[in-house]
Amino acid sequence: MKTRTVLGIESSCDETAAALVTDGRVILAQRIASQDDAHRPYGGVVPEIAARAHAERLAPMIEATLADAGMILDEVDAIAATAGPGLIGGVMVGLVTAKALAMATGKPLIAVNHLEGHALSPRLADASLEYPYLLLLVSGGHCQILLVEGVGRFRRLGTTIDDALGEAFDKSAKVLGLGYPGGPALERLALEGDARKVPLPRPLKGSQEPHFSFAGLKSAVLRAKQSGEYTDADIAASFQQAAIDCLIDRMRRALAGVGPVNALVVAGGVAANKAIRGALEKLAADHSLPFIAPPLALCTDNAAMIAWAGLERLADGQSDPLDVAARPRWPL
Ligand code: KG4
Numbered sequence: 382m383k384t385r386t387v388l389g390i391e392s393s394c395d396e397t398a399a400a401l402v403t404d405g406r407v408i409l410a411q412r413i414a415s416q417d418d419a420h421r422p423y424g425g426v427v428p429e430i431a432a433r434a435h436a437e438r439l440a441p442m443i444e445a446t447l448a449d450a451g452m453i454l455d456e457v458d459a460i461a462a463t464a465g466p467g468l469i470g471g472v473m474v475g476l477v478t479a480k481a482l483a484m485a486t487g488k489p490l491i492a493v494n495h496l497e498g499h500a501l502s503p504r505l506a507d508a509s510l511e512y513p514y515l516l517l518l519v520s521g522g523h524c525q526i527l528l529v530e531g532v533g534r535f536r537r538l539g540t541t542i543d544d545a546l547g548e549a550f551d552k553s554a555k556v557l558g559l560g561y562p563g564g565p566a567l568e569r570l571a572l573e574g575d576a577r578k579v580p581l582p583r584p585l586k587g588s589q590e591p592h593f594s595f596a597g598l599k600s601a602v603l604r605a606k607q608s609g610e611y612t613d614a615d616i617a618a619s620f621q622q623a624a625i626d627c628l629i630d631r632m633r634r635a636l637a638g639v640g641p642v643n644a645l646v647v648a649g650g651v652a653a654n655k656a657i658r659g660a661l662e663k664l665a666a667d668h669s670l671p672f673i674a675p676p677l678a679l680c681t682d683n684a685a686m687i688a689w690a691g692l693e694r695l696a697d698g699q700s701d702p703l704d705v706a707a708r709p710r711w712p713l
């Protein structure tokens with residue numbers, strides 16, 4: 382059968398990205414532009430600034446990505462774009478661009494759920510990964526435990542009732558004066574601290590459903606800092622350990638509640654954290670499961686995962702009409 386290539390577009394948060402991916406799992410080209418510098422002065426993503434930046438960058442980026450692969454748009458088999466969930470201005474920029482390209486070329490449009498992009502991306506990285514698998518998706522915007530059973534077939538076992546884990550890392554880092562995005566800096570500082578020094582809560586630990594809550598932990602970090610009793614490094618180490626204890630407790634519960642799975646997988650920007658990876662790897666080994674953490678460039682927001690989700694949908698005979706709506710909220 383002829384190889385199929387999909388153009389993927391991602392613009393749901395603060396990364397503008399385009400990629401060309403084949404069903405043979407080859408990323409022919411991909412480009413990504415982060416907007417960290419634009420949002421840094423505000424300590425978080427500003428939706429209006431993000432949408433404007435996507436609008437400026439996306440079309441030339443798609444052109445450059447095609448040039449990188451030595452392709453023209455007519456050689457692409459379908460156009461896939463994130464249609465939600467995310468910051469609606471940015472999502473609309475990506476989706477409307479994809480609609481225009483689909484209309485101009487007559488190629489199928491595939492409206493991809495960003496979370497499905499994350500959830501299926503481990504299969505782009507690892508051809509041996511078969512459904513079903515248990516996925517921990519942890520980033521600045523997401524914090525979910527998903528049973529991934531197939532294309533469009535997910536069971537959301539747990540989610541956060543307030544902040545995402547990356548958000549808690551970023552807000553705690555801000556309290557410690559570490560800048561934005563603070564996750565990597567907090568992890569570095571934690572290496573110099575003692576995780577037993579600061580008593581912090583483990584929200585929802587031991588509860589029945591594998592849900593998360595990180596707002597209380599973040600507030601406890603603020604109180605610890607304001608007390609003046611602890612070093613920043615000890616606060617960082619204690620925060621990270623509290624977060625790990627919550628993740629492992631919830632994942633253990635999720636594993637106990639599902640049937641057989643083929644692997645334990647982690648994705649999202651927080652998957653960059655070595656201490657978190659280490660703890661998950663051990664949990665997987667305890668359950669005799671392979672542990673899969675895709676390369677970081679595929680874990681954080683990117684367009685290759687959107688192209689890949691598009692390919693899986695295309696192989697399943699799916700595409701979307703040109704009036705498909707952008708959705709700020711779109712649970713799996
Ligand atoms: O997936 P991603 O790039 O974008 C979102 O969809 O949010 O994730 C970014 C998040 C940020 O909150 C960042 O602080 C966090 O991932 N992060 C980390 C680390 N590297 C990135 N958190 C903890 N430890 C890290 N090493």
Ligand code: ZN
Nearest residue numbers: 499520522682
């Ligand atoms: Zn994401």
